[in-house]
Amino acid sequence: MLSLVFAFVASPVGIVLGHLAKRQIRQTGEQGSGLATAGLVLSYVFTGLAVLFFEIFAVLIANADRAATTN
Numbered sequence: 595m596l597s598l599v600f601a602f603v604a605s606p607v608g609i610v611l612g613h614l615a616k617r618q619i620r621q622t623g624e625q626g627s628g629l630a631t632a633g634l635v636l637s638y639v640f641t642g643l644a645v646l647f648f649e650i651f652a653v654l655i656a657n658a659d660r661a662a663t664t665n
Contacts, residue, residue, distance in 0.1 A: 595629050595633075596608075596611045596615075596633075597609075597611040597612035597615055597629070597630055597633025597637065598629055598630075598632055598633035598636065599633075600633070600634075600637065601633050601636035601637040601640055602636070602640070605636075605637040605640040605641040605644065606635070606637070606641055607636075608633050608634070608637030608640075609634065609637040609638060609641065611632040611633065611637065612630050612631075612634035612637055613634070614631035614632070615629075616630050616631070616634070642661060
């Protein structure tokens with residue numbers, strides 16, 4: 595369940611917790627595999643979106659810097 599919560603708060607932490615939960619569920623046969631999987635999927639999606647956002651932001655900053663020096 596923590597993986598699902600951390601997917602929205604700190605997605606890299608959600609990835610780690612999701613993998614730990616999946617391993618524990620596999621070893622002990624507990625329930626909660628669906629929540630762990632949902633947490634993993636959302637964590638990976640949000641991490642990917644964050645990386646994409648920062649890459650776009652870096653490109654925009656670099657282009658703005660170039661445009662300011664040419665004028």
